[in-house]
Amino acid sequence: MNIEILSAIAEKKLEHINGSLLDFRKNHLDQFKLNGFQEISKDSYKFTNIESFFKELSYAPENFDSEVPDFKSTIPTITFLDGEFFGSENLQPEISIKMVKSHFNEVKDLFTTTNALSRLHHAFLQDGTIIEVARNSSVLRPLRILHILTKSTVSAPTNIIIVNSNTKVSIIEETRVLGATSHAHIAETYIKAHQGSKIEHISVLVENEKGINHSTITAQVKQDASFRSVIVSASGMMNRKNLSINLNAPGAHGESHALFLTNGSEHCDINTEINHRCEDTTSEQMAKGILDGESKGIFTGKIHIFPRSQRVASSQINKNLLLSKRAQVHSQPQLEIFADDVKCSHGSTTGQLSDDEVFYFETRGIPMERARNLLALGFGLEVVQKIENQESRKHIQDIVKNKLNEKFSIGDIK
Amino acid sequence: MKIDDKLQDNYKYGFITEIETEEFPKGLSENIIRLISEKKNEPEWLLDYRLKAYKHWLTLTHPEWQYCKIPKIDFQDIYYYSKPKTKKNAYSNLDEVDSELLETFEKLGIPLTEQKRLMGVAVDAVFDSVSVGTTHKEDLEKVGVIFCSISEAVEKHPELVKKYLGTVVPYSDNFYAALNSAVFSDGSFVYIPKGVKCPLDLSTYFRINAKESGQFERTLIIADEGSYVNYLEGCTAPQRDENQLHAAIVELVTLDDAEIKYSTVQNWYAGDKEGKGGIYNFVTKRGQCRGKNSKISWTQVEAGSAITWKYPSCVLLGENSQGSFYSVALTNHYMQADTGTKMIHVGKNTKSTIVSKGISAEKSQNVYRGLVKIMPSATGARNYSQCDSMLIGDQCAANTFPSIDVKNNTAIVEHEATTSKISADQIFYLQSRGFTSEKAVSLIVNGFCKDVFKTLPLEFSVEAVKLIEMKLENSVG
Structure with missing residues (x-):
């Protein structure tokens, strides 16, 4: 898909839209037509040439033949099929849900970024949810927003999550691709954590090898609130995650944890940014990659401490496991520090499974393949362990186990 | 905690030597390059090399990716060649050198004259664009070590220079490498023959004196099979309100089982409290470990320059070769530093170590930028x-x-970084033991830098500690 084809598809999709949403989409489409992929930070996309990945996408608007398989789990779920609302079940009373399409005017001020990908997202802007969690409530069960993709086209969902004061919630944003469709999924998520709230946001992606997945998560964290992002991604042809956590008031705490599994010729680029905009804020980061085949993984983690943001503590760790000779990894931790009373650290390691560790398993009667499985799983699950909500954790753990099972050359994980 | 500003100015090398100089007209053109080449009696091939570099430089634009604000440099407003006036073009022995010049180096503490040569370090002293003198030449010649200025090397050992010059840092490498390749004036040349452990430490001392001039030195060190050399570099410049450019290239080559240790204590004038003046230190330093089991080690103490922008690097080609980089970069006032290293692993079982310590004070900016690249061929790196x-x-x-x-799964790469400040508790503890707060800060900073200082030769290490202390004297608040 080149710029012309993308624009043509977007144009076609405008047919049934009207009102301010139409103006908004048209405006961004015009900008995209004008600038194409020029409006993109060359630094930040140094290892990911977005335009060439889009060119590899073929456009074939076919429907997925077989029935949509059952992704039902007991977790309360809102389902979107190819970007359009499909159904919901087991929702809880503390959470109010509105649709972006019908409440567009309330949220349109959020869309302020102006790079090529957000233009593309805005030009295709589809439905999504505005989730608001009531004050002073503790929602024990997680909420799952499930996106199922079955068509070779462009989908652009939006999720807006507003968590009011003194509330605790765990939200899973899950994207599943069915069949071998070649599609582009451009998602944007906006999160507002009000004073004293605790949010856990889990973004999980299970892709095929043909899709492009670009998602942007922006979180604003207020006083004494904490936001934890967990990204688990079993990559597609190209998968890029932009996470930005803004710690805006004293006592705010941000966490970003990511695990990516790549195989074949997949490409996964995780870009995180934690902005300590105020004093007395803390953050913690862990990013891990398991790479096989000829895949390529990129981790860029920026910690930005603004002037006068004193008494800040921040730590970051990045670990990568290379399972094959031709896998590649680029790791770029970045610290930008403009205040002096800070404690900041980052670390990065890259290596393969240790022969000694495998040998230890073998001496205990566990065959090599199984030993490698267990070690890789243990390596990856450290990220999943960061999820606090038990139900969410169990759900993600199963996905990771299945994925390692089917995709990787390390054998069977039981 | 507040420490009084005790000293108004602590750059003791800021004096100017009143000496008549011979300069080429300002600006850069093919003509100037021909003049430089002619002045130095250079062979045709070297002039060709310079001109090629110049033509390439004309096609380049100044890079923008660096994390420092560099005011626009007018490359036509610089003297590209400046030398103290004497009857001769080159000094054949120290008796011909003007007494002012010798006094200058005396003041800087550089032992050029007989009585001080006993110190056991051979020195090549470079003043603006020319090498003033090289000591201990005879002792070194006995074991076959060649240590002279690069101009002399071009004359006496053209085959060696031709074989290695520009092979580690080609002129097309970057903007300032192209500029240097076109206009380089003097610098040191070292060749250590097979199996020789250089009996003395070698050292070059660079001094910029002339106004509005740029220093473009070129250093080339070759360690043949099984040899070893310890090389030290120091630099200072007078205190002036204008900025001056220093764009050097240093190339190191080690063959099988050879080792080079290269240490720098950089103390160019850094500008005054308001950030006025100072040297722009834009240097390309790179070493190639070509042979098996060869080693290159860079140690740098960067305490001067208005802007420091350099990445001493190692290209590890030979099997089992090792590269290391130890750095202390201290910035205060309005200084800016964007420094670090590149370690390119190509050969099997290559190893590299990077230890970098950055200290920033007052309104300065300090950046560590580093690249560790493991190529697919570097198994076991x-x-x-x-x-x-x-x-x-x-x-x-x-x-x-x-x-x-x-790009190789058998590689093991580890990286860690921390940022912190000196805590009030640490200062208080030392104060309770009778140290002044200034001494306490200096102790803590020296402790912080210990890993790097211990890799320096003893005299240099002492000097580095003093330099850091002096720099911090009135910047700790």
Whole structure:
């Protein structure tokens, strides 16, 4: 898909839209037509040439033949099929849900970024949810927003999550691709954590090898609130995650944890940014990659401490496991520090499974393949362990186990 | 805690030597390059090399990716060649050198004259664009070590220079490498023959004196099979309100089982409290470990320059070769530093170590930027990097931009970094033991830098400690 084809598809999709949403989409489409992929930070996309990945996408608007398989789990779920609302079940009373399409005017001020990908997202802007969690409530069960993709086209969902004061919630944003469709999924998520709230946001992606997945998560964290992002991604042809956590008031705490599994010729680029905009804020980061085949993984983690943001503590760790000779990894931790009373650290390691560790398993009667499985799983699950909500954790753990099972050359994980 | 400003100015090398100089007209053109080449009696091939570099330079634009603000440099407003006036073009022995010049080096503490040569370090002293003198030449010649200025080497050992010049840093490498390749004037040349452990430490001392001139020196060190050399470099410049450019190239080559240790204590004038004046230090330093089991080690103490922008690097080609980089970069006032290293692993079982310590004080900016690249051929490669920053005062900045590219799964790459400040508790503890707060800060900073200082030769290490102390004297608040 080149710029012309993308624009043509977007144009076609405008047919049934009207009102301010139409103006908004048209405006961004015009900008995209004008600038194409020029409006993109060359630094930040140094290892990911977005335009060439889009060119590899073929456009074939076919429907997925077989029935949509059952992704039902007991977790309360809102389902979107190819970007359009499909159904919901087991929702809880503390959470109010509105649709972006019908409440567009309330949220349109959020869309302020102006790079090529957000233009593309805005030009295709589809439905999504505005989730608001009531004050002073503790929602024990997680909420799952499930996106199922079955068509070779462009989908652009939006999720807006507003968590009011003194509330605790765990939200899973899950994207599943069915069949071998070649599609582009451009998602944007906006999160507002009000004073004293605790949010856990889990973004999980299970892709095929043909899709492009670009998602942007922006979180604003207020006083004494904490936001934890967990990204688990079993990559597609190209998968890029932009996470930005803004710690805006004293006592705010941000966490970003990511695990990516790549195989074949997949490409996964995780870009995180934690902005300590105020004093007395803390953050913690862990990013891990398991790479096989000829895949390529990129981790860029920026910690930005603004002037006068004193008494800040921040730590970051990045670990990568290379399972094959031709896998590649680029790791770029970045610290930008403009205040002096800070404690900041980052670390990065890259290596393969240790022969000694495998040998230890073998001496205990566990065959090599199984030993490698267990070690890789243990390596990856450290990220999943960061999820606090038990139900969410169990759900993600199963996905990771299945994925390692089917995709990787390390054998069977039981 | 507040420490009084005791000293108004602590750059003791800021004096100017009143000496008549011979300069070529300002500006850069093919003509100037021909003049430089002619002045130095250079062979045709070298002039061709310079002209090629110049033509390439004309096609380049100034890079913009660096994390420092560089005011626009007018390359036509610089003297590209400046030398103290004498009857001769080159000094054949120290008796011909003007007494002012010798006094200058005396003042700087550089032992050029007989009585001080006993110190056991051979020195090549470079003043603006020319080498003033090289000591201990005879002793070195006995064991076959060639240590002279690069101009002399071009004359006496053209085959060696031709074989190695520009092979580690080609003129097309970057903007300032192209500029240097076109106009380089003097620098040191070292050749250590097979199996020789250089009996003396070698050292070059660079001094910029002339106004509005740029220094473009070129250093080339070759360690043949099984040889070893320890090389030291020092630099100072007078205190002036204008900025001056220093764009050097240093190339190191080690063959099988050879080792080069290269240490720098850089103390160019850094500008005054308001950030006026100072040297722009834009240097390309790179070493190639070509042979099996060869080693290159860079140690740098960067305490001067208005802007420091350099990445001493190692290309590890030979099997089992090792590269290391130890750095202390201290910035205060309005100084800016964007420094670090590149370790390119090509050969099997290559190892590299990076230890970088950045200290920023007052309104300065300190950046560590590093690249560790493991090529697919580098089976069993190993890297360990550590970069720590210390902040003194709340208006400075410390940034860390490491980049790690791994293309071989048998490689083990580790990186860690921390940023912190000197805590009030630490100062208080030392004060309760009778140290002044100034001494306490100096102790803590020296402790922070210990890992790097211990890799320096003893005399240099002492000097480095003093330099850091002196620099911090009135910047700790």
